[in-house]
Amino acid sequence: MVNAAVYYFSGTGNSFSVAKNIADRINAELISIAAIVHSEKVNISAEVVGIVFPDYHSGLPNIVKRFISKVDTFYEKYIFGVCTYGGKGPGLTIRYLEQLIEAEGGKLVAGFTVRMPYNYIIPSISLKKFAICITLKDVSVEKQNKMFSDWNKKLETITSFVTHRKKGVYETSAEILLKSIDFIKLKELLGKYLWLKMAGYAGHTALSFSESRQLMDHGFHSNENCIGCGTCEKICPVDNIEMIKKSPAWQHTCEQCFACLQWCPGSAIQFGKNTENNKRYHHPNVKSSDLMI
Numbered sequence: 001m002v003n004a005a006v007y008y009f010s011g012t013g014n015s016f017s018v019a020k021n022i023a024d025r026i027n028a029e030l031i032s033i034a035a036i037v038h039s040e041k042v043n044i045s046a047e048v049v050g051i052v053f054p055d056y057h058s059g060l061p062n063i064v065k066r067f068i069s070k071v072d073t074f075y076e077k078y079i080f081g082v083c084t085y086g087g088k089g090p091g092l093t094i095r096y097l098e099q100l101i102e103a104e105g106g107k108l109v110a111g112f113t114v115r116m117p118y119n120y121i122i123p124s125i126s127l128k129k130f131a132i133c134i135t136l137k138d139v140s141v142e143k144q145n146k147m148f149s150d151w152n153k154k155l156e157t158i159t160s161f162v163t164h165r166k167k168g169v170y171e172t173s174a175e176i177l178l179k180s181i182d183f184i185k186l187k188e189l190l191g192k193y194l195w196l197k198m199a200g201y202a203g204h205t206a207l208s209f210s211e212s213r214q215l216m217d218h219g220f221h222s223n224e225n226c227i228g229c230g231t232c233e234k235i236c237p238v239d240n241i242e243m244i245k246k247s248p249a250w251q252h253t254c255e256q257c258f259a260c261l262q263w264c265p266g267s268a269i270q271f272g273k274n275t276e277n278n279k280r281y282h283h284p285n286v287k288s289s290d291l292m293i
Helices: 014-026 062-070 093-103 141-163 175-183 186-198 211-219 231-235 259-263
Strands: 004-008 029-032 048-054 078-085 108-115 121-126 131-136 220-222 241-244 247-250 269-271
Touching (some): 048 062
Antiparallel strands (some): 241 247
8 A cells, every 4th residue: 555654642552553563564654643743734645544542531642632633634535543442442532533533624434443451540449548549450461462362353454444445434332321421521520630639639720631631640750769761751752751860750741641650661650659569561562662752
């Protein structure tokens, strides 16, 4: 396939791996969204355009939204999306992508979802502490390998679909429930408060639920295992980390991709008070250098 490009955003390598696999199969250029999103305008010359990214709270990462808003034109392009997710389902993420692209004058012809190992925090109730604690989910190697195997099968489906320029697949889950939640604005009324509180943010913000995620970096800190190597600073896709006296300092423009925590070679970066003994995860076939821009 000629004149194709696959744009991706990835923190721990799941979406990067998916994007690279697709780009290799359809002979497309592989382009990091983080590397170009600071441009005033993004010019896309390719006729076939793939956008690969992770699901965040049944929605799009803010960096992907910014990227879409900066594209000069989506008109008359064959655009497909692929969303990776670690929870029970991708929710309405593909539909939100469809709406954003339509608002920019384009048409999302298809949207696929791929389950990958969970790489984010999960809240759990501690009966001993009478509080909600934050931990990292441990996905066994066996379950990871099953997901990777399933992906290899779905890769064939997606690339065949794109190669033949088919249209009309939009993969979602729990549509009725999530549309109801959107209708009553539950995420804005309750979700923002709960997630910011769990992150230790004590202030008030007028930012929307999705935009307020950038303030959740108040939950990050480094412990005595930090050697000041700067891996976290280099791998942050939005330059949200500055090394000050050989220690990371978060600048509150966070995407919540958790690249800093998951890629730290000494597991020195923590989120909240309960992640020190939790296993870290990044895609086993991806190197940190693959994601550094």
